[in-house]
Amino acid sequence: CAIESVPATSLPANLRWLILTDNRIEVLPDEIGQCRQLQKLMLAGNRLQALPESLADCHNLELLRIAANHLPQLPDWLARMPRLAWLAYAGNPFSAAQEQYAAQLPIPAIAWPQLLLGEKLGEGASGQIFRAQLQDGDARRPLALKLFKGEVTSDGLAATEMAACMAAGVHPQLITVLGRLTGHPQQVPGLLLALIDPAFRVLARPPSLESCTRDCYPPGLQFSLRHVLLMLQGVASVVCHLHQRQIMHGDLYAHNIHFQPDGRVLLGDFGAASFLAGRAEPLQRLEVRAFGLLMQELLQRCQHQSNQAAVHASLAGLQQRCCNEIVAQRPLFAEIQALLAQCSAAMA
Template structure:
């Protein structure tokens, strides 16, 4: 985090990224001295209510974050910034999104946790839009113009007031990551699986193993359990994916499967009323297959430099994940975040486990006839993963052909979602393939 003193002294001359969180009520004039280099401006955690009309002077600005401020309207001046691609205004008080606020190069828009009731139809006139995060608003419908955005890959519309799934959503050719939970659709959902409860006072909190959008994961000592345990302690607030309660319900509905990380107990009697789930501890030698998308990659995960896999490992990961997702679909659960960064692997043998149900959606089993059209969107996400696995294996010059894996990836990414194979068919096919 930078300081006003650094900015005003000229110590930040030439910087490409500026992070200012210092109780600002207006944008400091000195920011414009960075106009020839500044690409990322992070103003989150201030008290801003508007932005100056001179903002387009930052002619190289690509990214603007202004979460946790006091905006009630998305500033129209954003639309005058010709290079601006990524906008993040999470957790403000925004009720109005003017069409004029949408820059022509818009690629990634985050408006999570606001008070938006309606979006402008002009949102469908932003052809570069790939990522749209709208969870935790008051939307009753999406603009039909969005169906024209052929590039849209990720859509978060959980915890709104939608009364039905738009008919055109299932025909979006690039959409792969979708969250719908927590809307007013009148779905008759099955009751959650009952889990034993473990009181907070019986646990001994250990090492922090990780942190996601919805909570912290700790290693814990849980007397009476035969295996080492981990606790996911929910933050209890709106996340970019939706509500923690929906995540808990989806992870319970998922049930047990060898290639899924699902809970075995529920936390009770936390002194701060926090919710939590206990899960078997993943062995310490397991690692995340990749890191989450970056500002540059937008919707695709980031792998370490020089990352590679053997062909047998790539195939094993594909099999395990396909089985996990096929199991979820059979139980009416759409994972919503099928990414390599949510997959833990044994780096020696390639066995994989899929976790993190933060963006998951439970679909009503009584209306199973339209499940395949939504599940076909998630098949495309699996196709992206297959592409990445094949690329990682092909990085080794001595690998046998991975053409069957590449062919499966292409079928998963067919432009017409209804032409894609089901996850059950993919899991069965992968069982027959040899690397």
Template sequence: MHTLADLRSGKLAGVTRLTLKDGLSTFPEEIFSLADSLEVLDLSGNQLTELPADLHRLKHLKILFCSNNPFTRLPECLGQCEALFFVGFKACQIVEVPASALPPNVRSLVLTDNRIETLPDAIGGCAQLQKLMLAGNRLRQLPESLAGCQRLELLRIAVNQLHELPRWLLEMPALAWLAFAGNPLNDIHTEAPVRQIPWQQLTLQQVLGEGASGVIQQAVWRADDVTPAIDVAVKLYKGDVTSDGSPLNEMQACIAAGRHAHLIPVLGQIEDHPQAVRGLVLELIAPSFITLARPPTLESCTRDTYGGTRLSLSSVTRMAAGIAAACGHLHARGINHGDLYAHNILWNEHGDTLLGDFGAAAFYPDVETGLRLERIEVRAFGILLRELLDCCEASDPHTAQLQELAQRCVQADIMQRPGFAEIERQLDA
């Protein structure tokens, strides 16, 4: 965090990153004094409603955060910023997205939790676009021109007013991660019964983790005076819209997923919470399980980072088989995970895996759409398999077979990709 006083005094001369949160209602002209160095500008959490028309004077600006400001219109000046590849305007009050506001080289466009009803056809001209975050808006349809974004890999359109997923969207060649829950679509899943666990039976302990959708804590569950108490994990959900969608949709998908060896078991749903907070009781995972990778950075955009992880080929095969089995189980139940990433997978030294984080999960609108949703998720699996193979310590004759499988999973013609059942069979063989 920086201060306006430091900026004005010249103390920040030459910085590449500037963060100002000071109740600003106008863009400080002093920022232009950093035109020769500034690459990342964070003006989130102010009172800004517009940006200067000559913002392009910041010729090295690559990343712009302006979330939690009362903008009602995406500033048109962004369209002249040629180096800008990340634009974040989350939780503003944006209604309008002018065609001229789209930066020519944008790779990530984050417009989550606004009031947008339509997107300009010009978005189809954003040839570099890989990540588009639109959850929590008022979109009734997507412009068909979006099909021109041939590099688009991650799309979040949950919690809008969409009545269908158009065929052209489901055939986009690079799309791998799609979140669409919370729209008025058909829903062919059947409700799964789940045990109701009274809040009074739970004793909360330390926090294990916190994400956009909720907080996970270790807890002790004592069902009655006869049954021995057990250690569990409790996830209490927030009510806010996340970048993936609604936490309550996530909870519904977790319950519907049922039991599987490569999913974190749900023991029950919390009832009678004093603040009416929704939550689940989950099996407590052994500490030997760790997260497989870190989430994408702003620069890597849609790719996880592994930090030097090294794996044997046998571990890669075992892990891939486990995740394919989990995905096959979900899709057989009409559930699209939507966020099949290494950073959502827990693993141990034996190659055992658990797929978690259902924040982007959604139910099939119909069977035909489901066939395409599965093949979109298969592309995410192919990318994951390639990344795991890149972590291999050495190769052997089976490496080529796995590389070939990964290539089949990511091919442009989505219906030529294998389904998860076929992937399982090949990996088992």
């Protein structure tokens, strides 16, 4: 039974997270602005045509999912929220044109009969990933196949995730999209992807109910300062690339980053991706805060030597700038890349 309304009396003042994904809600009560401890608000797949202005008073809000609604525009105050770091808004009328354009980008079509399906490699909110082989005459090419579930997920819609994946292009820190699936017997949409080197592993687990918006790292995980710097450079590079292509990842978390011990990284999961519309720089600076929180988590797990103290201090200073609660004072990723390069040169 879908929820159609949210009574003001159902919102306790100490509310930390609220998940109302895939319902029929058209209006949120103004009283939600009184939930000053609210950190996570997930509203994808509803019928909202506006957000209450009182939501701007929720200064602790860090994660907001408003994809697949009926919003004609983003409110100006949203890009000024001091702690907002993870935002997903694709699948609304104001972003439809960009999404439709991206969905029509020319990429190779790979027919279902050309594939030999192998074991399942993993599963997320938006779909399942299988090992597969592409048959080309007598040759067989190993790859991965992501089959999308199609329904609304906690982040948004499969169609917008596919569009963002295709629009992201090629980058060393992205999993390469090889083609679009056609001819599935049940018309399930899918993408063919390069297989990830098994030496890569996921940096952290997703947030728990207790941690709310913070990833859960394995106990005792430690990195050298050099490896932390390499990982940060890789992540900053790929996010800068995405922003240049007018894409906001929306879920820049350690649990979406695959890493190798030598510092190489891959950024995955575009389920929360949105196309930058209008006020690009303020929205980019929201994602800078997500990067700053990732920096904080990695620096907390970093061992550095006494002769590296200056570089560590520089990184700590950059982390604080990225998390500045005055959004306009955060650096953009081009500057972040330059500062990380300076730190790398100092380590040489």
